[in-house]
Amino acid sequence: MDIATKSIRSLPNGKTLDDLIMRETREVSLAVMNDEELYQWELENLFGMGWNLLGHESEIPDANDYVVRPMGEDLVIVARDRQGQIHVSLNVCPHRGMRVALGEEGNAPAHKCIYHGWAFRPNGDFIGAPVEKEQMHGGLCSKAELGLKKARIELYGGLIFATWNHDGPSFEEYLGDAKFYFDMLWKRTDNGLEVLGAPQKVSIDCNWKCSGEQSGGDGFHTLSLHRWLIEAGLFRSDGDDPTDLAPAMYGINVSANGHNARCIPIEGTFDIAKKMDASKMSLEDRLYKLAPPGIHKELVPQLQKHLSQEQIELLVKSPPQVGGIFPNLNFLFVYAPQPDGEVLGAMAIHIIVPKGPHRSEFWTWMFTEKDTPEETKEKMLRNAVQQVGTSGLIEQDDTDTWPHISLASRGYKGRKDMTLKYQAILGESKPEGWPGGGKVFAGFSKDDTQWEWWEAYYAAMNKTYD
Amino acid sequence: MTNLAVEKPDNLAPHTDRIPVGSPLYNQIVEHLYDEAALLDTLDLRTWQKSFTEDILYQAPVQITGRKSERLPKKRQMMHLFENYFSMEMRIHKVHDTAVCWAEEPRSRTRRLITNIRAWKTETENELSVVSYFLIPRNRFESNEYQILSGERQDRFRLIDGELKLARRNIILDMSVLSMPNLAIFL
Numbered sequence: 106m107d108i109a110t111k112s113i114r115s116l117p118n119g120k121t122l123d124d125l126i127m128r129e130t131r132e133v134s135l136a137v138m139n140d141e142e143l144y145q146w147e148l149e150n151l152f153g154m155g156w157n158l159l160g161h162e163s164e165i166p167d168a169n170d171y172v173v174r175p176m177g178e179d180l181v182i183v184a185r186d187r188q189g190q191i192h193v194s195l196n197v198c199p200h201r202g203m204r205v206a207l208g209e210e211g212n213a214p215a216h217k218c219i220y221h222g223w224a225f226r227p228n229g230d231f232i233g234a235p236v237e238k239e240q241m242h243g244g245l246c247s248k249a250e251l252g253l254k255k256a257r258i259e260l261y262g263g264l265i266f267a268t269w270n271h272d273g274p275s276f277e278e279y280l281g282d283a284k285f286y287f288d289m290l291w292k293r294t295d296n297g298l299e300v301l302g303a304p305q306k307v308s309i310d311c312n313w314k315c316s317g318e319q320s321g322g323d324g325f326h327t328l329s330l331h332r333w334l335i336e337a338g339l340f341r342s343d344g345d346d347p348t349d350l351a352p353a354m355y356g357i358n359v360s361a362n363g364h365n366a367r368c369i370p371i372e373g374t375f376d377i378a379k380k381m382d383a384s385k386m387s388l389e390d391r392l393y394k395l396a397p398p399g400i401h402k403e404l405v406p407q408l409q410k411h412l413s414q415e416q417i418e419l420l421v422k423s424p425p426q427v428g429g430i431f432p433n434l435n436f437l438f439v440y441a442p443q444p445d446g447e448v449l450g451a452m453a454i455h456i457i458v459p460k461g462p463h464r465s466e467f468w469t470w471m472f473t474e475k476d477t478p479e480e481t482k483e484k485m486l487r488n489a490v491q492q493v494g495t496s497g498l499i500e501q502d503d504t505d506t507w508p509h510i511s512l513a514s515r516g517y518k519g520r521k522d523m524t525l526k527y528q529a530i531l532g533e534s535k536p537e538g539w540p541g542g543g544k545v546f547a548g549f550s551k552d553d554t555q556w557e558w559w560e561a562y563y564a565a566m567n568k569t570y571d
Numbered sequence: 572m573t574n575l576a577v578e579k580p581d582n583l584a585p586h587t588d589r590i591p592v593g594s595p596l597y598n599q600i601v602e603h604l605y606d607e608a609a610l611l612d613t614l615d616l617r618t619w620q621k622s623f624t625e626d627i628l629y630q631a632p633v634q635i636t637g638r639k640s641e642r643l644p645k646k647r648q649m650m651h652l653f654e655n656y657f658s659m660e661m662r663i664h665k666v667h668d669t670a671v672c673w674a675e676e677p678r679s680r681t682r683r684l685i686t687n688i689r690a691w692k693t694e695t696e697n698e699l700s701v702v703s704y705f706l707i708p709r710n711r712f713e714s715n716e717y718q719i720l721s722g723e724r725q726d727r728f729r730l731i732d733g734e735l736k737l738a739r740r741n742i743i744l745d746m747s748v749l750s751m752p753n754l755a756i757f758l
């Protein structure tokens with residue numbers, strides 16, 4: 106978006122988006138982590154009118170299965186009907202505001218509000234109120250008007266996204282140039298992915314953007330906050346000193362519409378892959394020996410069917426390993442090809458859920474390919490739980506960092522004068538013959554894609570809805 | 572769709588006779604659990620590790636709020652912890668031997684309160700089934716609040732040369748959204 110575009114909205118304290126997000130100097134006021142009005146505005150513009158990840162279709166495999174999920178602070182019912190269709194409706198009773206589905210998950214042909222008994226179908230339609238002959242839903246609204254509020258839904262590689270913006274851009278338009286890269290992760294086999302279980306959930310005392318801006322890609326923090334990866338010898342290091350900068354910092358970062366993917370050579374990231382001496386392998390060889398997590402050898406031909414030659418080449422050389430979908434989704438694909446040919450590793454998706462200016466929930470789903478052999482699935486679950494999510498050795502260090510930033514934004518001086526800085530600029534540069542679109546930043550991972558996240562934030566917030 | 576029930580770590584021999592409260596074996600179990608709590612609270616994890624068997628399985632399933640009248644959608648059981656001896660060694664190494672485990676550096680203050688201890692013999696000789704409750708307040712930095720976890724441990728101990736060794740621990744947490752931002756502590 107053009108830097109000349111100016112903020113059309115301001116907060117009650119007079120501050121505009123331009124006061125908070127300083128695009129000339131690539132700084133963001135720390136006040137964004139604290140402001141209650143800005144937070145309310147985010148609930149509308151980002152979580153209400155933007156696309157939100159709610160889960161994966163494999164979480165509700167049967168008719169009438171449902172899960173209750175957050176869209177910002179709104180809870181919605183994500184349910185499968187008898188025809189197999191998935192629907193998303195607001196979990197708030199149109200009668201007097203009670204929560205309708207009480208579980209986090211369940212299976213119900215009808216959702217009956219426990220307060221006065223109004224009932225709704227899995228697609229949100231109003232069935233009726235008890236004592237039909239007395240017409241307890243009154244005479245002013247028709248039954249058609251009394252259903253649960255329905256969201257617009259999109260299934261992408263089995264992932265369920267929804268928005269309240271019924272006339273806005275399609276999900277595909279929303280992904281834009283990022284789709285080419287994301288298809289390599291979520292749309293590469295006949296039967297696609299399945300969850301390894303319900304999401305893990307933890308509560309964190311921080312503003313959601315402390316984690317949200319991380320979904321813009323922050324390669325740099327790996328060297329310090331995730332130092333353990335290097336000390337434990339899991340990340341490749343080239344020098345004699347095992348704590349040398351990991352080659353994993355070099356790669357190709359891609360950004361489109363605030364979404365991003367870090368494409369890093371596998372053998373430049375994980376020590377285990379380096380030992381396989383991948384430089385001498387043919388493309389075919391690499392497909393089998395350095396396959397993505399969960400892609401067992403029987404599934405390799407499917408990759409060739411679903412992906413273009415260009416995507417395959419990227420997948421075996423510099424696959425997207427970390428990235429995010431704006432505004433609050435973060436993904437991580439950990440490669441762990443085994444010397445005996447078994448393909449382990451971890452596939453995880455996080456969302457950060459806003460729960461007030463200084464409280465959030467952090468959710469983690471773990472995935473496998475649906476057609477990965479059973480024993481491998483169990484091992485992948487172990488692998489994933491041990492590395493990412495609640496107790497993950499890699500990710501346990503992220504979550505307790507964020508509350509400090511939130512706390513700092515509450516101080517008078519902190520919120521008045523301090524800024525988040527994204528001034529390490531690599532700049533756009535596309536390697537020869539690079540197959541994908543978007544803004545491409547090749548080299549040492551710097552602040553570029555994270556800054557693009559803030560540009561997307563600015564663009565999405567600089568709109569009014571009525 | 573797979574539906575792997577891992578409510579219990581694996582098919583363990585059913586328990587048989589209750590070990591009466593106050594009996595010498597019961598007292599030995601209580602002493603062991605108290606000592607274990609002290610080792611964990613003081614981060615003496617290398618000593619703690621010596622009390623595992625090598626085939627230890629240590630796990631904490633994710634809890635889901637469901638309704639009595641409904642079944643849950645079928646899917647695999649997700650875990651917060653899903654550990655074996657090898658991964659426990661990695662965890663212990665990280666928090667005990669490195670200075671870069673930022674989730675516990677500076678370390679949190681914890682107090683493992685272990686109560687309601689019930690014990691049984693099992694059909695496997697020398698294998699004891701022990702259930703206990705725990706309450707763990709965790710405090711970090713200068714917070715004036717505790718992050719609290721309560722729950723139940725379902726343990727299998729083996730008596731080896733008169734000493735109790737932990738072979739299985741299944742941890743039933745009382746929260747579906749954990750009050751802690753991470754589980755960098757052992758339960």
Ligand code: FES
Pocket residue numbers: 198199200201202203218219220221222223
């Ligand atoms: S609030 Fe739901 S039936 Fe009255």
Ligand SMILES: [Fe+2]
Pocket residue numbers: 326330331500503
């Ligand atoms: Fe991180």
